[in-house]
Amino acid sequence: MRTNKFKSIFIIPLGLFISLGMVFNSCELSDQADIQDNGETVDVSVENELYTADVFDEVIEVADEAVDLYESSSSSLKSANGFGYSRLSECVTVTREVEQSTIVMTINFGDTNCLCNDGRERRGKIIMTHEGRYFDSLVYITFSFEDFFVDDNQVVGNKTVTQTVNADSQRVSSIVIDGSLILANNGGTITYSSEKNRTIVEGSDTRTKRDDVIETTGGSTLTTDSVQVVMTILEPLVRKNEIGCFMYIIQGIMQIEKTGESVLTIDYGDGTCDNLADVTQDGVTTTIELKRKCAGTGN
Numbered sequence: 001m002r003t004n005k006f007k008s009i010f011i012i013p014l015g016l017f018i019s020l021g022m023v024f025n026s027c028e029l030s031d032q033a034d035i036q037d038n039g040e041t042v043d044v045s046v047e048n049e050l051y052t053a054d055v056f057d058e059v060i061e062v063a064d065e066a067v068d069l070y071e072s073s074s075s076s077l078k079s080a081n082g083f084g085y086s087r088l089s090e091c092v093t094v095t096r097e098v099e100q101s102t103i104v105m106t107i108n109f110g111d112t113n114c115l116c117n118d119g120r121e122r123r124g125k126i127i128m129t130h131e132g133r134y135f136d137s138l139v140y141i142t143f144s145f146e147d148f149f150v151d152d153n154q155v156v157g158n159k160t161v162t163q164t165v166n167a168d169s170q171r172v173s174s175i176v177i178d179g180s181l182i183l184a185n186n187g188g189t190i191t192y193s194s195e196k197n198r199t200i201v202e203g204s205d206t207r208t209k210r211d212d213v214i215e216t217t218g219g220s221t222l223t224t225d226s227v228q229v230v231m232t233i234l235e236p237l238v239r240k241n242e243i244g245c246f247m248y249i250i251q252g253i254m255q256i257e258k259t260g261e262s263v264l265t266i267d268y269g270d271g272t273c274d275n276l277a278d279v280t281q282d283g284v285t286t287t288i289e290l291k292r293k294c295a296g297t298g299n
Helices: 047-071
Strands: 009-011 035-037 040-042 093-099 102-108 121-131 139-150 153-165 171-182 189-202 213-224 227-240 251-258 264-270 276-281 284-289
Touching (some): 047 102, 047 121, 047 153, 047 189, 047 227, 227 264
Antiparallel strands (some): 035 040, 093 102, 121 139, 139 153, 153 171, 171 189, 189 213, 227 251, 251 264, 264 276, 276 284
């Protein structure tokens, strides 16, 4: 596990990019494809795949905020920071329709790009359907997408969530995703399938999202052309939703296996709120600075 934060730090350009990193309102790409440390190279060319996983994983974070927003008696967000939201901003509108026991909530980012508080530009709609109250102990939720784009990359497919409360009164979500990300600028298509468990280990008993501490386990498979990337969480990935910290995974270990390349592991640290991680491949470990980028945009 990474404990020393005073190693050489390398900012990753085109290679490894984990989008839960530093917040930028625009995307950054460069032409460097790997990281070099004292002449040794760590090959980390999985930028688009990691970005795709984050785009789909963030949907439930957006939904949590949208439900809280609607139930706070305002369907149009006028002061996002005042509401304490990390992702939703003032260009988002939330509506809800109820038919018998079925609830359909539409999270509408509009027809043009809406700059959200997490630095993502979103447009189109996320449509969430469930029976029963969203924050109840047992609820089954489905997500679909209507002309939905993130940073000009189109999100298609579906996401299902079975939500329960465990013996420790923590909200637990079992999440299954089957979808694709169509990259901007004819960048190709990445198919994505995932099964993960998301547990709010702190903050389940309050309505504010700022005190949530979230652990994620499980894994996912991504495919583009003839290349497959398998990502497995070896130790729970931890994120805190507090201001200045929610953009980073701050603890946990993930393993990445990509067709034709050596196995890669990412160690996010000991829980300290920073944007550093250790990447290890073929016995070479490099401390990196996580940066936020947008796959396929070319910007």
